[in-house]
Amino acid sequence: MTKLSVNINKIATLRNARGGNIPDVLQMARDIESFGAEGITVHPRPDERHITYQDVLDLSPVLSTEFNIEGNPITKFVNLVLQVRPAQVTLVPDDEDAITSNAGWDTVKYKGFLKEVISGFKQNNIRCSIFVDPNPEMVKAAVETGTDRIELYTEAYAAAYAKGDKDAVKSYAECAGIAHDLGMEVNAGHDLSLENVGYFKKQLPYLEEVSIGHALISEALYLGMEKTIQKYLKLLK
Ligand SMILES: CC(=O)[C@@H](O)[C@H](O)COP(=O)(O)O
Ligand SMILES: NCC(=O)COP(=O)(O)O
Numbered sequence: 001m002t003k004l005s006v007n008i009n010k011i012a013t014l015r016n017a018r019g020g021n022i023p024d025v026l027q028m029a030r031d032i033e034s035f036g037a038e039g040i041t042v043h044p045r046p047d048e049r050h051i052t053y054q055d056v057l058d059l060s061p062v063l064s065t066e067f068n069i070e071g072n073p074i075t076k077f078v079n080l081v082l083q084v085r086p087a088q089v090t091l092v093p094d095d096e097d098a099i100t101s102n103a104g105w106d107t108v109k110y111k112g113f114l115k116e117v118i119s120g121f122k123q124n125n126i127r128c129s130i131f132v133d134p135n136p137e138m139v140k141a142a143v144e145t146g147t148d149r150i151e152l153y154t155e156a157y158a159a160a161y162a163k164g165d166k167d168a169v170k171s172y173a174e175c176a177g178i179a180h181d182l183g184m185e186v187n188a189g190h191d192l193s194l195e196n197v198g199y200f201k202k203q204l205p206y207l208e209e210v211s212i213g214h215a216l217i218s219e220a221l222y223l224g225m226e227k228t229i230q231k232y233l234k235l236l237k
Helices: 009-016 025-034 053-062 075-084 111-123 136-145 155-162 166-181 197-203 214-223 225-235
Strands: 003-007 039-042 066-071 088-091 127-132 149-153 185-189 209-212
Touching: 003 066, 003 214, 003 225, 009 025, 009 214, 025 039, 025 053, 025 225, 039 053, 039 209, 053 066, 053 075, 066 075, 066 209, 075 111, 088 111, 111 127, 111 136, 127 136, 136 166, 149 166, 155 166, 155 197, 166 185, 166 197, 197 209, 197 225, 209 214, 214 225
Parallel strands: 003 039, 003 209, 039 066, 066 088, 088 127, 127 149, 149 185, 185 209
Antiparallel strands: none
């Protein structure tokens, strides 16, 4: 079984559109957990355009499932994660002004940096994952950073699948196998949806967790949050 961690950034985007507290991000997170999601993911960005640093602090004590905090390990982010001590931190090499995540780590070039950051988190018993493209060279170098997991960046798979190209999953399956053989667990995320996640899960030999936000929140506008989560859980069994 693959765990579903729901990324609630887009709920905060809606709330921030008007100020105030509608929708209530904390209540939504609790409801998402009660509908069966096994984790909550947030990706606070430096401009706090959706999830704010304060949201992360407020969410931490009320969650009952795995809390996954994603982001670029700038000092402010590292301090936040060390204060909250979530179950998992996912390191993503975002530019400050990126609309959304758009690349995985160059684990060869940034090996030393990642090693140092990951060591600090692991000393605090925080599981580490790093966002990587489905590139065998990057996956092989990832193990030397000391990370527990990799998160495969699935945007390219999702785009290809939408055009009918199912073969795009092959590089992901290969990289999941390499990661497993090297002792790392495998997560995946970005642009996964009800349409494409079932095939992805079936093709990957190892897949611990997917984090899904943009499509899931959009699908919930039509189906409702509870039904949407139930559909994902069925596909991820
Ligand atoms: C790492 C990743 O793929 C997700 O965190 C995604 O980038 C969501 O971030 P936004 O909600 O800011 O697009
Ligand atoms: N790590 C990926 C994530 O949290 C959600 O990405 P998306 O579903 O919003 O593209």
